[in-house]
Amino acid sequence: MNLLLAEDDAILSDALSSQLREAGFDVEHAPNGAVAEYLLLKQPFDLAILDLGLPLVDGLTVLKRVRAAKPALPVLVLTALDSLDDRVAGLNAGADDYLTKPFDFPELEARLRALLRRTRPIGSSAELGHLSFDRDTRRAAVRGEPLDLSPREWMLLDLLLSQRDKVVTKDQIQQAWALDRTEAASGTNSIEVYIHRLRRKLEQSGLAIRTVRGLGYLLEAEAETSA
Template sequence: MPRLLIAEDDPMLTDALVSQFQGAGFEVEHAPNGPVADYLLTRQPFDVAILDLGLPYVDGMDVLRQARRQGSRVPVLILTARDRVDDRVNGLNAGADDYLVKPFDFPELLARVNALLRRGQATAQESTEPSPGLVLDRPNRRALLNGEVLDLTQREWCLLELLTSRRDNVVTKEEITAAWAGGEGASDGSGSVEVYIHRLRKKLGQSGLNIRTLRGLGYLLEAERSVERAETASR
């Protein structure tokens, strides 16, 4: 089930969108203002996001710029009443993948979101096949290593999805626990982040990927060849 973030401050529109997208098979998270949208977009894994520009406290354009500065690759569709050409250009230049002006028809919005979702899945799949060996099947929440389905718990899947979406960027323990709290993997057993990192390392096996521990910072998923270069440079 694809995860969708809707950042919108209009309660009536939000209720309608949440209901319609849930009916279309999406898991929906709502951000009613800019700071919440910024937190969710940069700290939790989503497959696609709908972002209003006129959000309270922090403008949606600033939320988008901040997310891109922090390395977020989530496909973002701007949904706004701002209909000037300059607004469209600024939104796309800030990192938006699509731009739709209110009022709109839901079937068109759904079609655009699905198009972004397909594009995002293709990009994510490419970025997680460095060996090539590992493929993430996000719609079915599973991973395949050399064609074989990995036996992953919900927490391990959530951890792998987060690390691959932020590949070559540090992911903190706080971000991992926040992702667990916001997903379906919060109750599949007990154990610290370190325990799940250790389990996931073993299951990745010959994938060509390594999860590096950066003490005091967090964890970094990278190709094994990057690890070899780093070790050689440190000698």
């Protein structure tokens, strides 16, 4: 399990790196936000621990940029910032979990392993419910019938599948769309339009897109959808 530890406190990072290696993780350390961003974007990691108070580039900025490129990467934010606003900002930026300092290592390890258990990255092709999906050919079908998807609908479906059973925020959707140069940017109000269109196209798939009020959208099996 390859893990990036982004922490600028040398004493803490040395101690954590040693404990994580003893727990079975392969650890690479980033002492600042610029190095963390570079490594996370250029190298494959199974998991990341990210301090928000990093020098050069702050942790929230790193998190937002990495989320746009790697929406499925599990990220645990580790920080001394423990106010409600700080926690909400971290989670809205794309953190999967949030642990404040000081902490006990057994809790950190347990949270990391819980993140790994919940992470089920989708490959280049997959079948979920009655939906078949092939990223390489950019094709999707429901019960064998091809789906006619616009570029933005495709990117939205790809993002929801990559983050399935986790909330995808509007910011994440906009960041993913910003990488697509085939369509002009069009503001968050259009997201609801694309969500509505995609819901209609997935009606027979056994999957549903649930709105999580104030947070974003969640792709889940229909049987698990709340009434």
